[in-house]
Amino acid sequence: xxxxxxxxxxxxxxxxxxxxxxxxxxxxxxxxxxxxxxxxxxxxxxxxxxxxxxxxxxxxxxxxxxxxxxxxxxxxxxxxxxxxxxxxxxxxxxxxxxxxxxxxxxxxxxxxxxxxxxxxxxxxxxxxxxxxxxxxxxxxxxxxxxxxxxxxxxxxxxxxxxxxxxxxxxxxxxxxxxxxxxxxxxxxxxxxxxxxxxxxxxxxxxxxxxxxxxxxxxxxxxxxxxxxxxxxxxxxxxxxxxxxxxxxxxxxxxxxxxxxxxxxxxxxxxxxxxxxxxxxxxxxxxxxxxxxxxxxxxxxxxxxxxxxxxxxxxxxxxxxxxxxxxxxxxxxxxxxxxxxxxxxxxxxxxxxxxxxxxxxxxxxxxxxxxxxxxxxxxxxxxxxxxxxxxxxxxxxxxxxxxxxxxxxxxxxxxxxxxxxxxxxxxxxxxxxxxxxxxxxxxxxxxxxxxxxxxxxxxxxxxxxxxxxxxxxxxxxxxxxxxxxxxxxxxxxxxxxxxxxxxxxxxxxxxxxxxxxxxxxxxxx
Ligand code: KIV
Ligand code: ZN
Numbered sequence: 084x085x086x087x088x089x090x091x092x093x094x095x096x097x098x099x100x101x102x103x104x105x106x107x108x109x110x111x112x113x114x115x116x117x118x119x120x121x122x123x124x125x126x127x128x129x130x131x132x133x134x135x136x137x138x139x140x141x142x143x144x145x146x147x148x149x150x151x152x153x154x155x156x157x158x159x160x161x162x163x164x165x166x167x168x169x170x171x172x173x174x175x176x177x178x179x180x181x182x183x184x185x186x187x188x189x190x191x192x193x194x195x196x197x198x199x200x201x202x203x204x205x206x207x208x209x210x211x212x213x214x215x216x217x218x219x220x221x222x223x224x225x226x227x228x229x230x231x232x233x234x235x236x237x238x239x240x241x242x243x244x245x246x247x248x249x250x251x252x253x254x255x256x257x258x259x260x261x262x263x264x265x266x267x268x269x270x271x272x273x274x275x276x277x278x279x280x281x282x283x284x285x286x287x288x289x290x291x292x293x294x295x296x297x298x299x300x301x302x303x304x305x306x307x308x309x310x311x312x313x314x315x316x317x318x319x320x321x322x323x324x325x326x327x328x329x330x331x332x333x334x335x336x337x338x339x340x341x342x343x344x345x346x347x348x349x350x351x352x353x354x355x356x357x358x359x360x361x362x363x364x365x366x367x368x369x370x371x372x373x374x375x376x377x378x379x380x381x382x383x384x385x386x387x388x389x390x391x392x393x394x395x396x397x398x399x400x401x402x403x404x405x406x407x408x409x410x411x412x413x414x415x416x417x418x419x420x421x422x423x424x425x426x427x428x429x430x431x432x433x434x435x436x437x438x439x440x441x442x443x444x445x446x447x448x449x450x451x452x453x454x455x456x457x458x459x460x461x462x463x464x465x466x467x468x469x470x471x472x473x474x475x476x477x478x479x480x481x482x483x484x485x486x487x488x489x490x491x492x493x494x495x496x497x498x499x500x501x502x503x504x505x506x507x508x509x510x511x512x513x514x515x516x517x518x519x520x521x522x523x524x525x526x527x528x529x530x531x532x533x534x535x536x537x538x539x540x541x542x543x544x545x546x547x548x549x550x551x552x553x554x555x556x557x558x559x560x561x562x563x564x565x566x567x568x569x570x571x572x573x574x575x576x577x578x579x580x581x582x583x584x585x586x587x588x589x590x591x592x593x594x595x596x597x598x599x600x601x602x603x604x605x606x607x
Contacts, residue, residue: 088285093335093344094311096287097123097328098132099360100145101161103319108365113145115363119316120149122359123156126352128328130157130311132185136175137168143175150179157222159183164212173219184216185254187226190241191233202237209241210248217249225250226289231257231270239278246280252311253284257300260293260323264303271307287311292323298373301326302334305344316360317368317375329353329374329406337401354407374406381412383456385420388413392422415462417451427462453568454545461547464566475583476501477526484571486514494518496575498525518575522582530554530585534562537570550577554585561585 088094100116103109111119116134123131133149134142150158158179162168164186176182188209189197195205209225216223225245227233242253255271262270271288275281288304288311290297301312318327332348339345357375361368370377380403382391390397391411403411413423421444428435428443435443446465451457478499486492494517497506507524511517515535534553549566550573563580567573 103315146175164188190227191229213248224252226254254287256289260291267300268303268307289313388423415457
């Protein structure tokens with residue numbers, strides 16, 4: 084009740100396991116629900132809506148077990164406005180240290196038409212069901228579904244009935260995401276001012292995101308006097324979802340100067356639970372999602388990266404550590420500058436001089452033009468592929484491959500071998516085989532291919548493939564590696580790289596060194 088609640092405290096009611104699970108396709112298993120409930124409890128959520136017990140045997144079991152295991156949070160179940168639902172819900176939350184029944188009915192004209200109840204009949208139903216729930220538990224939440232499209236007088240009338248019947252929390256759902264911030268604040272404020280007994284209960288806000296306003300509407304409702312926000316992790320929920328827990332909690336934390344309310348959420352747990360919910364629900368988090376998106380603490384442009392390296396506050400209003408991230412990410416892309424590349428190289432353990440940086444920067448930009456995002460592994464691959472390149476006997480100048488269905492693959496390679504330009508075309512069983520055969524035509528050798536391995540070291544279809552090739556020749560072993568967004572190019576380069584190392588090894592083995600003449604096939 085408001086009287087017992089600190090004036091500035093906002094309760095966080097999480098409904099990921101109920102409204103969130105109602106997102107089409109977001110079903111979670113029993114064990115996954117228990118895990119998420121445990122994480123919510125641990126992070127300090129005040130009320131966990133664990134499910135809709137009458138909906139299925141699975142929901143009933145999940146709510147019961149979550150209730151039994153709960154440590155701190157109130158455990159709540161949902162029930163429609165009938166005794167059967169309410170009894171089942173009471174049974175499910177029975178073992179919770181702090182049980183709550185949340186019962187609701189649609190009060191707007193559109194929703195009243197479905198059970199075909201008159202206003203009076205519905206008012207009576209609300210009285211009877213809330214009274215029944217209150218006889219079963221001390222903590223009863225009541226919701227007039229579609230409140231934001233319910234006639235003002237009728238809304239006040241039914242809320243008063245619910246309060247008199249014993250509801251301790253009155254939730255005002257914007258079921259279809261129809262309201263806007265000013266209206267949301269005003270509605271709660273006027274209800275608290277108007278409805279008799281309103282100061283005896285907690286008003287809650289439950290906003291859907293159909294217009295992308297759910298978080299703004301929820302915060303505005305707090306401004307109007309609501310002291311419970313209903314939300315879900317990652318904003319999961321029916322249609323466009325609900326208010327996102329991470330957004331309201333961080334907004335209250337970051338802008339406490341203009342929104343002087345607080346929650347008891349441990350924000351450092353946010354990223355972990357967000358990732359778990361995304362995994363178990365199968366709902367990926369959009370890259371640019373506030374707080375928990377992959378890019379929320381990532382800066383790519385040269386100006387931003389340079390600013391971030393000088394002072395993090397230039398482009399960040401909260402610390403990544405506050406939401407449980409280890410730090411800011413400065414992903415390298417085509418907009419990145421030299422400062423960010425040098426910083427990344429240093430972090431990866433490479434100390435480079437100005438000239439070397441210049442050279443790497445050119446190759447990095449070439450790669451960044453081809454790839455959306457350049458990852459750490461790309462940089463490592465770039466550094467490795469640059470090693471020894473200048474002194475190589477064999478260099479790939481260009482290659483073209485024709486492959487597909489209906490016929491053998493064909494590769495045409497142009498190579499520079501000890502300063503001479505040569506080219507050859509070969510056919511093979513697939514593009515890599517054709518490319519290797521073309522290399523062998525240009526540089527005949529008896530090296531035996533011991534290993535050929537492709538690793539897609541980065542994410543996405545434009546990933547850089549790193550290819551490893553191991554060759555053996557008369558007991559000498561040489562390994563070559565190359566990375567490229569084109570796997571066949573990376574393969575040819577890795578093969579050539581291994582041959583170059585083999586040539587070096589031949590020179591180093593002294594007595595038994597291979598002194599065979601290298602025969603070239605002249606370019607035509
Ligand atoms: O959106 C809604 O109206 C609901 C109710 C059940 C509270 O989820
Ligand atoms: Zn809802």
